[in-house]
Amino acid sequence: MAVQNKKLNLKDKYQYLTRDMSWEPTYQKKEDIFPHEDFEGIKITDWSQWEDPFRLTMDSYWKYQAEKEKKLYAIFDAFAQNNGHQNISDARYVNALKLFIGGISPLEHGAYQGYAKAGRQFSGAGARVACQMQSIDELRHSQTQQHAMSHYNKHFNGLHDAAHMHDRVWFLSVPKSFFDDARTAGPFEFLTAISFSFEYVLTNLVFVPFMSGAAYNGDMATVTFGFSAQSDEARHMTLGLEVIKFILEQHEDNVPIVQRWIDKWFWRGFRLLSLVSLMMDYMLPNKVMSWAEAWEVYYEQNGGALFKDLERYGIRPPKYQEVANDAKHHLSHQLWTTFYQYSYATNFHTWVPEKEEMDWMSEKYPDTFDKYYRPRYEFLAKEAAAGRRFYNNTLPQLCQVCQVPNLFTEMGAPTKLSHRQLVHEGERYHFCSEGCCDIFKHEPEKYVQAWLPVHQIYQGNCEGEDIETVVQKYYHINIGEDNFEYLGSPDHKRWMAIKGEKPADENQDAA
Amino acid sequence: MSQLVFIVFQDNDDSRYLAEAVMEDNPHAEIQHQPALIRIQAEKRLVINRETMEEKLARDWDVQEMLVNVISIGGNVDEDDDHFILEWN
Numbered sequence: 001m002a003v004q005n006k007k008l009n010l011k012d013k014y015q016y017l018t019r020d021m022s023w024e025p026t027y028q029k030k031e032d033i034f035p036h037e038d039f040e041g042i043k044i045t046d047w048s049q050w051e052d053p054f055r056l057t058m059d060s061y062w063k064y065q066a067e068k069e070k071k072l073y074a075i076f077d078a079f080a081q082n083n084g085h086q087n088i089s090d091a092r093y094v095n096a097l098k099l100f101i102g103g104i105s106p107l108e109h110g111a112y113q114g115y116a117k118a119g120r121q122f123s124g125a126g127a128r129v130a131c132q133m134q135s136i137d138e139l140r141h142s143q144t145q146q147h148a149m150s151h152y153n154k155h156f157n158g159l160h161d162a163a164h165m166h167d168r169v170w171f172l173s174v175p176k177s178f179f180d181d182a183r184t185a186g187p188f189e190f191l192t193a194i195s196f197s198f199e200y201v202l203t204n205l206v207f208v209p210f211m212s213g214a215a216y217n218g219d220m221a222t223v224t225f226g227f228s229a230q231s232d233e234a235r236h237m238t239l240g241l242e243v244i245k246f247i248l249e250q251h252e253d254n255v256p257i258v259q260r261w262i263d264k265w266f267w268r269g270f271r272l273l274s275l276v277s278l279m280m281d282y283m284l285p286n287k288v289m290s291w292a293e294a295w296e297v298y299y300e301q302n303g304g305a306l307f308k309d310l311e312r313y314g315i316r317p318p319k320y321q322e323v324a325n326d327a328k329h330h331l332s333h334q335l336w337t338t339f340y341q342y343s344y345a346t347n348f349h350t351w352v353p354e355k356e357e358m359d360w361m362s363e364k365y366p367d368t369f370d371k372y373y374r375p376r377y378e379f380l381a382k383e384a385a386a387g388r389r390f391y392n393n394t395l396p397q398l399c400q401v402c403q404v405p406n407l408f409t410e411m412g413a414p415t416k417l418s419h420r421q422l423v424h425e426g427e428r429y430h431f432c433s434e435g436c437c438d439i440f441k442h443e444p445e446k447y448v449q450a451w452l453p454v455h456q457i458y459q460g461n462c463e464g465e466d467i468e469t470v471v472q473k474y475y476h477i478n479i480g481e482d483n484f485e486y487l488g489s490p491d492h493k494r495w496m497a498i499k500g501e502k503p504a505d506e507n508q509d510a511a
Numbered sequence: 512m513s514q515l516v517f518i519v520f521q522d523n524d525d526s527r528y529l530a531e532a533v534m535e536d537n538p539h540a541e542i543q544h545q546p547a548l549i550r551i552q553a554e555k556r557l558v559i560n561r562e563t564m565e566e567k568l569a570r571d572w573d574v575q576e577m578l579v580n581v582i583s584i585g586g587n588v589d590e591d592d593d594h595f596i597l598e599w600n
Contacts, residue, residue, distance in 0.1 A: 009592050010575075053588035056575070064578050071579070204583050208519060208548070211582075215547035223547050227521050230582040238588045288546055302585045305514040309587070309599045 014055035019048070022125035036121040040186040043251035047124030050246055054235050061133055065140070065232075072144060072228045079221040080151045089217040089285045091156065091495035092486055096214075096283035097149055097222065098158040098348040103175045103275055104206065105145040106166040108229075110179040112138035114190055121187040130239050134195075137232040144228065148221040156491050158347040158482040165347055168462070169475050170453035171275075171339075173403045177450065178272045182265075184446075188247060189261050195240035197265030201303055203233060206276050209294040213284040241306075248313040255314045260442070266318030267435035270327075271402040277332035278339065281361065282353060290364035295328040320435040326411045329365055333373040338407045340380065341392035345467060347477050349486035352381045372414055389485055393467075395454045399432035401439050401447055406432045424448065516586030516597040517552040518559075526580045532563040548582060557586070559595040 008016070025033055037044070078084075088094070112135050119131025146162075153159040166172050182193040211226030247254050277291040307317040318324075340350040353361070358377060361369045383390050396405035410416045420437040421430050424444050431437040440447045456462055463474040471477045481490050496502060518533070520526035522544070530549050534540060540553035551557065564572045574595050586597035 011591060053590055054575075054578075055590060056578075060575055064575065067579055204585075208583050209545075212546045212548050227547070227582050231521075231578060231580070234581045234584050235578070237584065241587065301515060302517070305516070305585065305599050308514055312600065 010055045013057045014052065017057045018050075018052070018126040018129050030123055034121055034123045036187050037123055040188050041257055042188045042247060042254050044124070044247075045250050047122075047126070049249065050124050050126035051242060052126055052130050053238055053242060056133065056235065065137075068228050068231060069140070069144075072224055073147075075224045076147060076151075076221055084218075084220055085152055085155050086498050087218045087220075091491050092285055092349070092351065093217045093219065093283060094152055094156045094491065095158075095348040095350075095486070096210075096279040097152055097219075098156075099275060099279060099283070100222075101145065101149045101159055101162040102165045102169065102172050102347060105142055105149075106163060107175055107179050108138050108142035108145065110183060111194060112136075112142060114138075114179070114183045114194060117183070118187040118190050127243075134232075134236055134239065137229075137236070141225075141229040141232070144225045148225045151221060155494070157478065157489075158349075158491075161476045164476050168453075169347065169477070170345060170398075170457075173451065173453050174275065175272055177403050178268055181268065181446075191240070191243045192247075192258060192261040193265040193268075195236060196244045197262060198269050199233060200237045200240035201266065201299070201306065202269045202273055203230075203237075204298040204302070205273055205294055207233060208298065209289045210276060210280055210284075213280060213286070213288040216286045216288050217284055244310070244315075245313070248310075248315065252314075259315055262315065263319040264439050264442075266324075267320050267433075267439065268402060270320075270324045271399075271404055271432070271436070274331050274335050274404065278336045281332035281364075282336045282357075285357075287357075287360055290361075291332045292328040292364060295325070300325060319438075320433070323411045323433070323435065327408065329368040330372070330409065330414055333361075333365070333369065334407055334409065337373070337376055337380075338396070338405060341390060342396070343484050344391050344479075345471050345475070345477070345483065347475075347482045349484065349489050349491065351486040352377050352384065368414065384485070384487075395457065395467075397430055398452045398454050399436050400429045400450055400452070401436035402432060403450065403452060404432055406430060408432055514555055514599040515552045516555065516557050516584075516599055517550060518557060518584050518597060519548055519550045519582040520580050521582060522547050522549050523580060525576075528564065528567045529559070529577065529580065532567050533557065533559055536560055536563050555599055557597045561593045 031038070085094075115131045115135035115138060119128050119135060122128050122131070149159055166176055182190050182198075185193065207226050207230040211223050211230070214226060215223040244258065247258055280289070280291045280294060281287075303317070303321075307315065336350070339346060340352075343350045358369070358374055362374065365373075380390055396407065398405055406417065406419050408418050410418045418433050419430065420432075420434060421428055422437065422441070423429075424440075425448075427448070429440060429448070431440065453462075457467070457470055462470045464470055468479065471483065472479050477483055486492055520529055526549055530542060530551065533551050534542060536559070537551075537553055537557050540551050540557060543550040543552070559574070559577070561572055561574055574590060574592065577595065584597055586599055589596040589598065
């Protein structure tokens with residue numbers, strides 16, 4: 001037998017891994033082995049056309065991932081050993097992490113499960129390998145995020161039971177239902193939803209400007225896991241783009257199906273990321289970039305280039321992109337004023353932004369902040385100063401699809417509430433927007449099953465009828481510690497003590 | 512309409528060489544420094560050459576080493592043993 005010592009190049013190595021280690025089944029039918037491959041209507045004529053541009057083989061995968069982990073954990077150790085939490089800009093910042101660990105980290109875990117499942121369902125070996133690697137990456141993200149935040153959990157409230165909260169707390173049903181929707185779709189829709197619409201088009205907004213902001217606020221641990229995760233994302237994003245191009249090139253009948261998925265998942269992703277808009281504008285005491293600026297760079301500019309590239313396949317930009325672009329001037333402000341009113345039912349604190357912060361917002365949102373939002377904060381601050389910190393005791397109406405309270409306004413009419421409704425089989429359903437209403441109309445049998453937290457509370461399915469019981473017993477939010485106003489909270493007092501300052505005015509204590 | 516490709520690196524020692532190599536090989540590129548990251552964008556196309564990086568580092572360099580320091584990219588990727596290209600059609 002001739003022995004070849006020639007070093008394989010990248011293309012050859014990848015070819016061996018993804019083609020030559022696969023085989024054609026002989027004693028079972030292919031459609032029995034891969035039963036989910038056809039039902040969505042996607043036609044694949046030749047799996048060998050699948051191309052992963054990174055051409056990562058298992059040996060390089062383990063080598064580089066091990067290197068990333070070593071770097072990351074060295075920094076976690078240094079951060080913990082040096083009491084890194086004392087060097088952040090302000091304890092208000094930690095509230096962004098509370099939202100992150102309850103809202104985003106569990107999605108990483110969901111992605112790990114989703115890719116493991118999708119990877120089993122493709123008959124093409126290249127797609128299976130890519131999904132398997134991504135599945136392992138996503139598990140790593142979920143774990144490293146929990147490790148990073150475990151240090152904060154020792155010093156601040158609200159981070160103690162994220163997995164439990166993710167399954168139950170009202171605003172966390174927004175990310176949870178997003179991912180459950182994707183995971184219960186077929187394998188091609190799952191890839192279009194997560195690999196393309198979410199990873200490629202939208203996740204930069206979380207992991208690039210927000211993480212840069214974490215660094216700017218002294219959070220060494222978070223920025224490091226963020227960038228370490230994102231170094232895997234660069235590979236995932238490339239996969240997302242390749243997936244779309246592959247499906248579109250396989251058959252022209254795939255184009256309208258993919259277009260509808262892009263419309264749907266762009267809109268769902270945009271609604272989900274509204275949570276990131278308030279992390280950026282309100283929860284980073286040292287500001288780097290506004291949500292509107294980040295949206296311009298990472299969606300309008302990059303998304304514009306991307307959809308221009310996809311034009312040749314007959315794909316147009318997402319249907320409601322104009323609405324999303326217009327909303328960048330309002331999103332974070334409308335959402336923060338809502339959370340402010342419902343802080344009694346959140347595992348994080350809210351507050352009225354400080355004067356310098358409001359001036360920054362006036363500068364970043366010249367057409368909207370002073371006109372529509374500053375007066376609300378001035379009013380809320382006055383009420384709080386008079387001992388009447390405002391909480392809204394009526395639970396909000398939720399959108400049947402995205403599960404965000406119906407709080408957003410119409411495009412071009414910032415004082416007009418956006419609301420759609422329709423009757424389906426004798427029941428009336430409510431939506432935050434045309435985008436969500438469209439999604440419902442296409443698959444009503446899926447969305448009528450939505451577990452809407454407010455409905456569930458009122459139906460008595462959350463361990464009690466009064467909100468206090470729901471919050472404490474069902475959500476595991478510790479009343480008076482995790483929730484309510486930031487000023488005067490235990491977190492605030494602890495931070496003052498760390499900084500050697502006196503606690504804030506006791507009159508401003510939470511209700 | 513302009514069509515920008517981009518690459519974002521962690522701001523660290525490796526990336527400073529990467530950024531130098533990218534700017535040398537892509538005179539049309541623009542470099543931006545933000546907290547903890549270096550972002551480079553360019554109209555239509557951006558190339559990273561192994562040869563340039565090896566000159567900068569004065570050692571052998573594997574294109575895939577870059578994966579450890581990349582935070583994000585935008586554009587179609589074409590990678591082989593000698594280069595990493597980002598491109599829009």
